[in-house]
């Protein structure tokens with residue numbers, strides 16, 4: 001199942017490759033939080049509809065609500081997708097980049113395993129991987145002190 005999702009993700013990221021924008025453009029905005037080397041290998045795509053895997057198996061696993069949930073952004077590996085109305089909102093970029101760091105650090109299959117199990121047992125709001133991303137975007141938007149996010153993720157995840 002996870003391999004099937006990973007295949008779908010790889011296919012989706014390839015499909016949008018021409019439209020993706022490199023996150024190195026946020027270097028000044030996110031200085032002290034995300035190193036340039038990290039931003040250089042992260043991308044975002046502005047889309048009218050957030051792509052989501054819609055496999056019946058995922059619904060059988062109890063993830064129907066998550067699949068149907070309206071979100072402003074979602075991260076697949078080193079690429080995240082955002083809706084046009086929030087594409088210029090730095091806070092959402094900051095949030096999704098926390099997820100890029102989580103994907104990077106854990107690796108694709110372990111990330112998906114953990115994310116799915118957190119959603120299943122605690123729900124989206126209670127999922128620690130989400131809580132970490134929300135805590136960070138809150139910290140950033142409130143002018144919090146600089147923290148190297150990828151290093152923090154590697155230590156605290």
Ligand SMILES: [Zn+2]
Pocket residue numbers: 095099130133
């Ligand atoms: Zn999130």
